[in-house]
Amino acid sequence: MKLHEYQAKQVFADAGIPTPPSTLAKTADGVVEAADEIGYPVAIKAQVQVGGRGKAGGIELVDDAEEAREAAESILGMDLKGLHVDSVLVEGAVDFVNELYLGITMDRGEGKPVAMVSTKGGVDIEQVAEEDPDAIVREHVDPAFGMFPYQARRAVFEAGVDREVATDVASVLRTLYQLWADNDATEAEINPLMVTADDEVIAADAVMNIDEDALFRQPDLVEMEDTSAGGDELEAKADEYGFDYVRLSGNVGIIGNGAGLVMTTLDLVDHYGGEPANFLDVGGGAKAERIANALDMVFSDENVDSVVFNIFGGITRGDEVAKGINSALEQFDEIPKPVVVRLAGTNWEEGMEILNEDLVTIEKTLEDAVQRSVEYAQEVDA
Amino acid sequence: MSVLVDEDTRVVVQGITGGEGKFHAGQMIEYGTNVVAGAVPGRGGQEVHGVPVYDTVEAAAREEDADASVIFVPPAFAGDAIFEALDSPLDLAVAITEGVPTQDMAKVNKRLTETDTRLIGPNCPGIITPGESKLGILPGNIFSPGNVGLVSRSGTLTYQVVDNLTDRGLGQSTAIGIGGDPIIGTTFIDALEAFESDPDTDVVVMCGEIGGEDEEQAAKYIAENMDTPVTGFIAGRTAPPGKRMGHAGAIVSGSGTGTAESKINALNDAGVPVGDTPEEVADAVEDLL
Numbered sequence: 001m002k003l004h005e006y007q008a009k010q011v012f013a014d015a016g017i018p019t020p021p022s023t024l025a026k027t028a029d030g031v032v033e034a035a036d037e038i039g040y041p042v043a044i045k046a047q048v049q050v051g052g053r054g055k056a057g058g059i060e061l062v063d064d065a066e067e068a069r070e071a072a073e074s075i076l077g078m079d080l081k082g083l084h085v086d087s088v089l090v091e092g093a094v095d096f097v098n099e100l101y102l103g104i105t106m107d108r109g110e111g112k113p114v115a116m117v118s119t120k121g122g123v124d125i126e127q128v129a130e131e132d133p134d135a136i137v138r139e140h141v142d143p144a145f146g147m148f149p150y151q152a153r154r155a156v157f158e159a160g161v162d163r164e165v166a167t168d169v170a171s172v173l174r175t176l177y178q179l180w181a182d183n184d185a186t187e188a189e190i191n192p193l194m195v196t197a198d199d200e201v202i203a204a205d206a207v208m209n210i211d212e213d214a215l216f217r218q219p220d221l222v223e224m225e226d227t228s229a230g231g232d233e234l235e236a237k238a239d240e241y242g243f244d245y246v247r248l249s250g251n252v253g254i255i256g257n258g259a260g261l262v263m264t265t266l267d268l269v270d271h272y273g274g275e276p277a278n279f280l281d282v283g284g285g286a287k288a289e290r291i292a293n294a295l296d297m298v299f300s301d302e303n304v305d306s307v308v309f310n311i312f313g314g315i316t317r318g319d320e321v322a323k324g325i326n327s328a329l330e331q332f333d334e335i336p337k338p339v340v341v342r343l344a345g346t347n348w349e350e351g352m353e354i355l356n357e358d359l360v361t362i363e364k365t366l367e368d369a370v371q372r373s374v375e376y377a378q379e380v381d382a
Numbered sequence: 383m384s385v386l387v388d389e390d391t392r393v394v395v396q397g398i399t400g401g402e403g404k405f406h407a408g409q410m411i412e413y414g415t416n417v418v419a420g421a422v423p424g425r426g427g428q429e430v431h432g433v434p435v436y437d438t439v440e441a442a443a444r445e446e447d448a449d450a451s452v453i454f455v456p457p458a459f460a461g462d463a464i465f466e467a468l469d470s471p472l473d474l475a476v477a478i479t480e481g482v483p484t485q486d487m488a489k490v491n492k493r494l495t496e497t498d499t500r501l502i503g504p505n506c507p508g509i510i511t512p513g514e515s516k517l518g519i520l521p522g523n524i525f526s527p528g529n530v531g532l533v534s535r536s537g538t539l540t541y542q543v544v545d546n547l548t549d550r551g552l553g554q555s556t557a558i559g560i561g562g563d564p565i566i567g568t569t570f571i572d573a574l575e576a577f578e579s580d581p582d583t584d585v586v587v588m589c590g591e592i593g594g595e596d597e598e599q600a601a602k603y604i605a606e607n608m609d610t611p612v613t614g615f616i617a618g619r620t621a622p623p624g625k626r627m628g629h630a631g632a633i634v635s636g637s638g639t640g641t642a643e644s645k646i647n648a649l650n651d652a653g654v655p656v657g658d659t660p661e662e663v664a665d666a667v668e669d670l671l
Contacts, residue, residue: 214483260536
């Protein structure tokens with residue numbers, strides 16, 4: 001789960017990280033009012049959860065009320081990388097002499113948290129990582145102890161941060177680590193952390209992404225979740241049902257259990273000359289209702305010409321799957337798209353007995369099921 | 383022969399009174415696994431499937447001489463359950479639970495460096511030595527005893543590949559589902575090392591998927607350390623990056639790793655044939671035997 005910039009900034013500010021004065025606004029009048037109050041120049045920043053907002057025209061720096069209104073009118077309502085902008089952050093501009101990068105994430109290779117510091121902030125840090133990896137200093141943290149003050153200082157000095165501000169930057173880095181740990185974040189980032197001529201440090205941006213698996217113990221963050229985010233109706237529906245779902249450009253709908261097997265099914269559809277319409281993982285232990293929801297999802301995609309159901313039960317049980325397929329299909333006078341089912345693993349025999357053969361095509365192997373679904377899709381195409 | 387588990391492995395089931403714990407404890411017992419105890423706080427003294435339940439894993443291990451545990455505990459408590467298994471102490475802990483917070487696993491990962499216990503998982507199907515013992519949720523009926531070792535990041539993909547193998551008479555020595563989470567106990571390399579030293583594993587199948595760089599590291603290990611032939615499969619050639627990694631996540635490892643192409647190339651460079659389909663993996667196993 002991603003927080004909006006204004007939300008992450010609030011979390012940072014509450015923890016004592018300096019941030020510029022700012023106000024969230026949803027109308028042009030609101031923007032001008034907020035900008036007048038903060039004092040010019042101000043930055044007007046689209047609140048959508050994508051990177052590269054500046055380059056895409058989602059951030060403007062303005063010097064007076066007239067410019068503020070113009071910028072507000074052009075940004076509010078714009079379509080930014082597929083996402084609709086319905087609010088902006090109006091923020092006091094910072095007069096800076098340097099821009100730093102601070103970030104905390106999990107280094108999965110090491111299985112440890114890692115703090116990163118660079119004096120090459122304010123730019124695309126991924127590009128820095130690629131072209132000049134030594135420009136980013138990495139400090140691994142023992143999650144049992146948290147980040148020691150000396151570790152923060154070591155990272156900051158090694159990165160070459162000016163010594164006038166180094167102690168303050170180290171303090172911000174430690175606070176950022178603590179926020180990362182306390183909020184079960186996957187990423188916490190400040191890019192840029194601006195350094196002013198008066199040797200102050202100010203977080204001019206804020207990124208915080210939260211581990212979905214840990215939301216049960218982060219009730220305050222759950223309340224911040226923006227469920228309207230995302231431009232795709234089907235993907236929003238998948239979120240509602242709680243499926244891992246990705247919409248693709250083809251016409252063979254794919255439902256399976258377990259990411260690896262679903263990806264393999266996609267790969268096989270491609271291998272046999274078809275094109276996957278989606279990736280849909282029902283997850284482990286799916287009950288009948290969930291299976292029916294999955295079919296509803298895939299039928300809702302008008303590009304889908306056929307559906308292949310590939311279930312290999314471990315914790316998922318074939319009889320539950322079969323019940324779900326029957327109940328989803330029995331509602332129709334005529335089945336909207338041909339459905340091919342392949343059931344294997346736990347309780348597959350019980351499932352096969354339950355499955356209504358008038359409603360679906362049953363295949364015994366993965367290869368046969370995929371080929372049949374590709375044929376059905378091609379028949380519709382022809 | 384086998385690696386890590388065999389007919390003598392004495393198993394505690396953590397969470398045996400829960401829905402999944404109870405069902406799969408029954409399935410394990412039916413398969414022939416030597417399930418000697420359950421462990422559920424507050425349920426000590428009860429019996430499930432005729433197996434005594436203890437309040438703590440330590441008591442279960444002590445009273446029933448257990449050496450392994452399988453963990454069916456909800457995600458919020460799974461981290462703690464793994465710590466309990468590591469502290470009991472047992473030789474092996476297998477965590478089936480899906481959705482364990484990553485920061486909990488980072489703490490577990492640290493503790494693993496301080497104990498001799500091996501962890502498999504979390505978010506994995508478990509481990510099976512066909513005909514002897516299974517610890518986890520793998521459907522026993524698709525496996526058959528033999529000389530193919532199998533290690534996989536994906537549960538259901540494991541089943542698929544095993545099905546293709548068994549179908550043509552290629553039995554398995556041991557199959558290990560290591561799980562696809564960002565932080566896991568047993569890695570590809572740990573499993574490959576175990577198979578390399580097992581005289582009865584004649585060929586190893588390694589199933590990976592997009593994301594991370596574990597397969598690339600495993601390829602390096604195979605090239606440098608293994609005499610046992612290995613064949614592989616990588617899921618996700620056609621999958622677009624579904625959920626994009628955050629900024630910081632992507633810059634840790636830099637670019638150029640994590641894709642199906644990068645993994646397949648790394649494996650091919652290490653002399654490991656990679657099948658386009660599970661059927662082709664089975665073909666490769668036949669060729670290598």
